Amino acid sequence: MxxxxxxxxxxxxxFILAAIGSAVGLGNIWKFPYLTGxxxxxxxxxxxxxxxxxxxLPIMMAEVLLGKRGAGSPVASMRNLxxxxxxxxxxxxxxxxxxxxxxxxxxxxxxxxxxxxxxxWNSASGTFATNNTPSAIKSIFQNLIADPTYLLxxxxxxxxxxxxxxxxxxxxxxxxAVKFMIPALFVVLIMLLAYAISTPKFMDGVHxxxxxxxxxFFYPDGENFSGKGILVAMGQAFFSLSLGMGAIMVYGAYxxxxxxxxxxxxxxxxxxxxVAILAGLIIFPIVxxxxxxxxxxxxxxxxxxxxxxxxxxxxxxxxxxxxxxxTLAALSSAISLIEPAIAWLVETGKCARxxxxxxxxxxxxxxxFVTIFSFNEWSEFKxxxxxxxxxxxxxTSNIMLPLGGIFMAIFVAWLMKSEDVTSELxxxxxxxxxxxxxxxxxxxxxxxxxxxxxxxxxxx
Ligand code: TRP
Numbered sequence: 001m002x003x004x005x006x007x008x009x010x011x012x013x014x015f016i017l018a019a020i021g022s023a024v025g026l027g028n029i030w031k032f033p034y035l036t037g038x039x040x041x042x043x044x045x046x047x048x049x050x051x052x053x054x055x056x057l058p059i060m061m062a063e064v065l066l067g068k069r070g071a072g073s074p075v076a077s078m079r080n081l082x083x084x085x086x087x088x089x090x091x092x093x094x095x096x097x098x099x100x101x102x103x104x105x106x107x108x109x110x111x112x113x114x115x116x117x118x119x120x121w122n123s124a125s126g127t128f129a130t131n132n133t134p135s136a137i138k139s140i141f142q143n144l145i146a147d148p149t150y151l152l153x154x155x156x157x158x159x160x161x162x163x164x165x166x167x168x169x170x171x172x173x174x175x176x177a178v179k180f181m182i183p184a185l186f187v188v189l190i191m192l193l194a195y196a197i198s199t200p201k202f203m204d205g206v207h208x209x210x211x212x213x214x215x216x217f218f219y220p221d222g223e224n225f226s227g228k229g230i231l232v233a234m235g236q237a238f239f240s241l242s243l244g245m246g247a248i249m250v251y252g253a254y255x256x257x258x259x260x261x262x263x264x265x266x267x268x269x270x271x272x273x274x275v276a277i278l279a280g281l282i283i284f285p286i287v288x289x290x291x292x293x294x295x296x297x298x299x300x301x302x303x304x305x306x307x308x309x310x311x312x313x314x315x316x317x318x319x320x321x322x323x324x325x326x327t328l329a330a331l332s333s334a335i336s337l338i339e340p341a342i343a344w345l346v347e348t349g350k351c352a353r354x355x356x357x358x359x360x361x362x363x364x365x366x367x368x369f370v371t372i373f374s375f376n377e378w379s380e381f382k383x384x385x386x387x388x389x390x391x392x393x394x395x396t397s398n399i400m401l402p403l404g405g406i407f408m409a410i411f412v413a414w415l416m417k418s419e420d421v422t423s424e425l426x427x428x429x430x431x432x433x434x435x436x437x438x439x440x441x442x443x444x445x446x447x448x449x450x451x452x453x454x455x456x457x458x459x460x
Contacts, residue, residue, distance in 0.1 A: 016267055022251065025329045036294075074246030097457035103338065107367035131310070159361060174335065184321075193278060237301060
């Protein structure tokens, strides 16, 4: 098998840090709370958690395994592995699906990361302390997204930072940055949690997140059944764990050969889930204590947390620190979204790493305009009653990532030789954990994901 990866993590810990860096990002702190708010709270949370355990963990393991054994960009890895397993070269298309999904996601991810960047100086300059009413804070956010020029500047800064890191190669610096950033983010989240506990309606927030009530989840308009909540919860599990598009595969390709996969996966998924749950436990008490609505949508985080920062002692400092850490967490996720595309371009041998980064970076930056305008100039333009931003997000998270996941599951569990799989995992075929994993990949995941997707397109 050809191995064309020159890069490698310094150790297993290096991989864990990078994978956490990829997983923890806007998905946990921006997207998870607002989706939970839109889909009625506890019911969404429980379905999300079930998806993380029954789909996320097994697929993450399969994806790392594919990367580690395939040893290339997702396109090359799938081609190598298909050859080894005597399967069609068309499996390289799975790598392609991932390259495209990553590119699409990054185009809007960078715009949202621009918002967090703006909030760094908004906090530092005391804007939130002097305008500390829920309605003033809401209008700060509404004014931000109404201004395409400013959004473009922020998006450009974020994309430039992403490209600079990528051009230099993702290993060394990333490991070191994540090692400091994730614990720091965690400390600020715990402080915010302490604030949330001190708000009058803390318990309302807790009930909202953990009381399981399927009414709002299955009957969003109060009358007609809709399974869309399940699709969105599943898509969010893929999104938050960075699964289904080759990000984790390409990181797996940089793993030293002798690492054990199962343990690393569990740590990454645990950290990711913890940050998401914490974010919810912070945001919903603030929502209820200030008479806000949980279903505010994409602005939820930006319209609630500043209230907390405006009120707490040293809120300017903690607020800007928090949004800075969030921007950095988004940066370490952004890198992993586009690394598959760059690894692929470099591998073709036509392009050096720096030029590959420039080409792909510019393309992503340009596509970001679509998202920027979705919030202002083009906000009335809708397809399937979604703005272009919503459509890109919907198609990538809820369709492309789960499809990628199904195919990875099928490839590992049905097509790879089981000796190859067990030797890669260093387990015997009788190992109970291995058998459960294999069963989930073979039957449960393809079936469950297919049913959810068919339901989404209205087939039953
Ligand atoms: N998981 C990241 C977040 O929650 C986003 C992300 C990074 C991602 N890499 C990915 C999403 C790959 C899907 C696929 O913010």
